[in-house]
Amino acid sequence: MDEHEDQLDVMNDGSLLVAGQAVSLRSLVADRLRLAIITGRFRPGQQLRERELCELTGVSRPSLREALRVLEAEGLISTMPHRGPVVAALTPDEVDHLYALRLVLESFAAREFARLRRPHDIATLQATMKRLDDLRESGTPLELLEAGSAYYRTVASGSGNPYLAQSLQALHNRIALIRFISLHERDRNRLTFTALRAMMEAIIAGDEALTERLWTEHLAAIGTRARTIVEAGYRLADASGASTPSAA
Amino acid sequence: MDEHEDQLDVMNDGSLLVAGQAVSLRSLVADRLRLAIITGRFRPGQQLRERELCELTGVSRPSLREALRVLEAEGLISTMPHRGPVVAALTPDEVDHLYALRLVLESFAAREFARLRRPHDIATLQATMKRLDDLRESGTPLELLEAGSAYYRTVASGSGNPYLAQSLQALHNRIALIRFISLHERDRNRLTFTALRAMMEAIIAGDEALTERLWTEHLAAIGTRARTIVEAGYRLADASGASTPSAA
DNA sequence: TATTAGAAGATTGTAGGACAATCTTACGTA
DNA sequence: TACGTAAGATTGTCCTACAATCTTCTAATA
Numbered sequence: 001m002d003e004h005e006d007q008l009d010v011m012n013d014g015s016l017l018v019a020g021q022a023v024s025l026r027s028l029v030a031d032r033l034r035l036a037i038i039t040g041r042f043r044p045g046q047q048l049r050e051r052e053l054c055e056l057t058g059v060s061r062p063s064l065r066e067a068l069r070v071l072e073a074e075g076l077i078s079t080m081p082h083r084g085p086v087v088a089a090l091t092p093d094e095v096d097h098l099y100a101l102r103l104v105l106e107s108f109a110a111r112e113f114a115r116l117r118r119p120h121d122i123a124t125l126q127a128t129m130k131r132l133d134d135l136r137e138s139g140t141p142l143e144l145l146e147a148g149s150a151y152y153r154t155v156a157s158g159s160g161n162p163y164l165a166q167s168l169q170a171l172h173n174r175i176a177l178i179r180f181i182s183l184h185e186r187d188r189n190r191l192t193f194t195a196l197r198a199m200m201e202a203i204i205a206g207d208e209a210l211t212e213r214l215w216t217e218h219l220a221a222i223g224t225r226a227r228t229i230v231e232a233g234y235r236l237a238d239a240s241g242a243s244t245p246s247a248a
Numbered sequence: 249m250d251e252h253e254d255q256l257d258v259m260n261d262g263s264l265l266v267a268g269q270a271v272s273l274r275s276l277v278a279d280r281l282r283l284a285i286i287t288g289r290f291r292p293g294q295q296l297r298e299r300e301l302c303e304l305t306g307v308s309r310p311s312l313r314e315a316l317r318v319l320e321a322e323g324l325i326s327t328m329p330h331r332g333p334v335v336a337a338l339t340p341d342e343v344d345h346l347y348a349l350r351l352v353l354e355s356f357a358a359r360e361f362a363r364l365r366r367p368h369d370i371a372t373l374q375a376t377m378k379r380l381d382d383l384r385e386s387g388t389p390l391e392l393l394e395a396g397s398a399y400y401r402t403v404a405s406g407s408g409n410p411y412l413a414q415s416l417q418a419l420h421n422r423i424a425l426i427r428f429i430s431l432h433e434r435d436r437n438r439l440t441f442t443a444l445r446a447m448m449e450a451i452i453a454g455d456e457a458l459t460e461r462l463w464t465e466h467l468a469a470i471g472t473r474a475r476t477i478v479e480a481g482y483r484l485a486d487a488s489g490a491s492t493p494s495a496a
Numbered sequence: 497t498a499t500t501a502g503a504a505g506a507t508t509g510t511a512g513g514a515c516a517a518t519c520t521t522a523c524g525t526a
Numbered sequence: 527t528a529c530g531t532a533a534g535a536t537t538g539t540c541c542t543a544c545a546a547t548c549t550t551c552t553a554a555t556a
Contacts, residue, residue, distance in 0.1 A: 024329065024538095024539080025539080025540080026317075026539095049506075049507085050506090050507070050508095051506085051507095059540085059541095060540060060541050060542080061541085061542095062310050062313075062539090062540065062541075063539085063540065063541090065310070065314060065508095066313060066314055066317050069274075069314050069317040069318055069321070070317055070320075070321055072318075073317070073318055073321030073322065074321065081272065081507095081508085081548080082506085082507055082508065082547070082548045082549070083506090083507080083548085083549075084506075084507060084508095094410075094411075097408075097409045097410065097411050097412070098411055100409060100412075101409060101411050101412050101415070104352060104353070104356045104412075105352070105353075108352045160345075161345045161348060161349060162342075162345060163342075163345050163346055163349050163419075164345070164348075164349050164352075167349070167415060171411075272508075272509085273508090273509065273510095274509090297536095297537075298537085298538075299537085307509085307510085308509075308510045308511065308512095309510090309511090310509075310510070310511090311508095311509065311510075313539095327538095329517090329518095329538085330516090330517055330518055330519090330537070330538060330539090331518080331519095331537085331538085332537070332538070
C-alpha cells in the first residue's frame with residue numbers, strides 16, 4: 001500500500017518551511033528578540049538601542065529594523081518617533097483587557113475544537129498534556145512555559161480557523177512573560193495542571209458547554225494572578241494570602 | 249517628587265499625537281499602500297516589485313521595505329522568499345474563517361458596548377449612523393466604505409477594550425476590498441442600512457441579547473455575500489438569485 | 497537657585513553597491 | 527521535434543556610509 005500521507009512532519013510546531021534556506025534573516029532576528037522579550041531578558045519598559053541589538057544579533061541595521069517592525073506590529077515593542085524601541089509594559093488594566101480578549105478567542109477555539117473533534121488534533125492535545133505531566137515535578141519554568149504554550153497552541157489549531165489561531169498566538173506572546181513569571185510558583189502550577197486536564201477531557205468528550213464553563217473559570221483564575229504579577233512590577237509578589245485556591 | 253499626573257486630555261479618541269510631525273515616513277508609505285490594496289488599485293494576487301513601489305511612493309528602499317513588513321504583519325501582503333511581495337488573495341474558505349472570527353470579536357464588542365453604554369461612544373455611534381443616512385442615496389462606494397468603517401470602528405471602540413478594537417481594525421482591513429466591491433450594489437445596501445440602524449438601537453437600549461442576535465444575523469448575511477464575491481474572483485457576480493433578503 | 501542656551505549623543509531617513517538566488521530564454525543534442 | 531542544460535537577466539537581500547532631526551545632559555548666567 002502506498003500510504004504516503006504519513007510523516008512529512010508538518011505538524012511539528014508552527015511554521016514549517018520546506019528546506020533549510022527558505023527562512024529570511026529578519027525572521028531569525030525577530031524570533032531571537034521575541035524570545036528575549038518573552039523570557040524577560042529584556043525587561044518591560046526597557047529602552048532598546050539599535051546599535052546594541054545589532055551587536056547582540058550580529059546583523060546589520062536594515063535587517064534589524066525590519067525585525068523591529070515585525071515585533072512592533074505584534075505589540076511586543078513600541079517605537080516613539082525619535083526615542084527608539086521600548087519593550088512593551090502592560091498596566092493592570094491592560095492585562096484585564098488582554099485576558100478578556102483571550103477568553104473570548106480561546107473559549108471559542110476550544111468550543112470549535114470540541115465540536116469538530118478531529119482525531120489528529122485530539123492526539124496532539126493528548127501528547128501536549130502528557131508532556132506537561134512529564135514536566136510536572138522536575139520541569140523548569142521555561143520548559144513549562146513552552147509545554148503550556150504547545151497546549152494552548154494545539155487548542156487554537158484545533159478550532160480549524162487559522163486566523164483565530166494566529167490571533168491567539170500573537171496574544172499569547174504578549175502575556176508569555178507574565179505566564180513565565182507565574183510558572184515559578186509550583187503549588188499554583190498543580191491547580192493549572194488539573195484545570196488543563198479537565199479542559200482537555202471536556203474537549204475530547206465534545207461537551208461544548210462544559211468546555212466553555214471550565215475555560216471561563218480557568219481564565220478568571222489565571223487572569224487575576226496575571227494582574228497581580230503586573231501590579232507587583234512583573235515580579236512574584238508572594239502574596240500574604242496563604243493558599244486560597246480561588247478558582248473564581 | 250515631581251508628580252504632575254494631571255490629565256492632558258489624552259482621552260479624546262484613540263491615538264493622540266501632539267503635532268503634525270510626529271509621524272514617520274514609513275507610516276505614510278504603509279498608509280498609502282494599505283489604501284491602494286483596500287480600494288483594489290493593487291488587485292489580490294498581484295505581484296508587487298519593490299523598484300516600482302519606490303518610484304510610486306518616492307521613498308528609498310529601506311523605508312519601503314519597513315512599510316512592507318508592517319503590511320505583511322497585517323496580513324495584507326505575503327512575501328515569498330525570492331518572489332517578492334504579493335497582494336493577499338483570500339479563498340472562499342478563508343473568507344468564512346475571517347467572518348467567523350469577525351462574528352466572535354465584533355458581537356462581543358457590541359455586547360460590551362451595550363453593557364457599558366458610555367455616552368460619548370453612543371453619541372459617536374449616532375453620528376456615524378447619520379453620516380451613513382446622508383450618504384444613503386448619493387454616496388459613492390468609497391464614501392460608503394469609509395462611513396461603514398467608521399460605524400464598525402465606533403462599535404469596536406465602544407467595547408472599552410483597545411486590544412479588541414485593534415484586532416477588529418486589522419480584520420476589517422483584510423476584508424475592506426470585499427466590502428468595497430459589495431457596496432456597489434445599491435439595493436443590498438438598503439438592507440445593510442436597516443440592519444445597522446437596528447443594531448445601533450439595540451446597543452443604545454442596552455439589550456445585549458438582541459444585539460448579539462442582530463449581529464449574528466447581519467454577519468451571516470454579509471458573510472455569505474462576501475464569499476460569493478471572492479468566488480467570483482473579487483467581482484460583482486450579479487447572482488441569478490434575484491432578491492432573497494436572506495436575513496439568516 | 498532657577499532658567500536658558502549650547503553641545504553631545506542617539507535615532508531616523510536616505511543612498512548606493514555588492515552578493516545570492518531564481519526565473520527566463522536560447523542553444524545543443526538525442 | 528522534444529528535452530535537457532547553460533548562460534543571461536531580473537529580483538531580492540544585505541551591508542556600509544552619511545545627512546538631518548530630536549532628545550538630553552551640562553554648564554553658564556541672571
